[in-house]
Amino acid sequence: MGTVRGARALLPGMIAAGKGAMVMIGSIDGFMAEQGLAAYCASKGAIAQFSKVLSVDHARQGIRVNCVCPGVTDTPLFRYHLSKSDDPEAVLAARTDRNPLGRLLTPADIARTVAFLLSDDAAGITGALIPVDAGLSTSFEFRSGDEWGDMV
Numbered sequence: 623m624g625t626v627r628g629a630r631a632l633l634p635g636m637i638a639a640g641k642g643a644m645v646m647i648g649s650i651d652g653f654m655a656e657q658g659l660a661a662y663c664a665s666k667g668a669i670a671q672f673s674k675v676l677s678v679d680h681a682r683q684g685i686r687v688n689c690v691c692p693g694v695t696d697t698p699l700f701r702y703h704l705s706k707s708d709d710p711e712a713v714l715a716a717r718t719d720r721n722p723l724g725r726l727l728t729p730a731d732i733a734r735t736v737a738f739l740l741s742d743d744a745a746g747i748t749g750a751l752i753p754v755d756a757g758l759s760t761s762f763e764f765r766s767g768d769e770w771g772d773m774v
Contacts, residue, residue, distance in 0.1 A: 625669050629676060633685070641684035645739045646673045647732070648691045650755045666691075670751050677749035686748040688739045693755025696726040722757030 625646055636642030651659060652666035673689035680687065694700065694717050707713045718726055735754050738744055753759045 636685045637683050643686045643740045645736045646689045648689045650691050650693045650753050650759050674749050688750045690735050691751055691753045692732050693758045694726050
């Protein structure tokens with residue numbers, strides 16, 4: 623509900639100004655399922671759809687609405703959950719290795735994308751769901767090694 627309340631607070635001023643840009647923060651879990659996280663995934667899917675609806679509802683008022691959908695990001699909360707696992711180093715290695723870029727995201731990765739979407743450089747973008755996920759959502763079977771060989 624925080625996303626809805628934030629949009630409700632911002633929209634009147636943007637409508638009055640005849641312009642504005644909003645960036646909502648979702649998750650790749652908004653369009654990919656993650657085992658054991660039904661409520662989280664559903665809430666992130668709702669944010670993604672909410673941003674698309676607002677983008678359509680307010681485009682003719684000069685308001686752009688987009689949604690950044692991060693993947694695994696190295697934050698204090700991530701590190702806290704990692705520390706509760708039986709083998710934090712193995713979990714960290716597995717979470718990192720499954721990303722084609724071979725690294726976790728940083729908060730700065732997300733912030734740069736948000737800054738771009740809020741800028742005039744993104745004036746033609748609205749209703750987009752932007753995955754910032756180190757390539758995680760590009761493949762259902764990424765392997766970091768050379769198990770497949772050169773298939774091209």
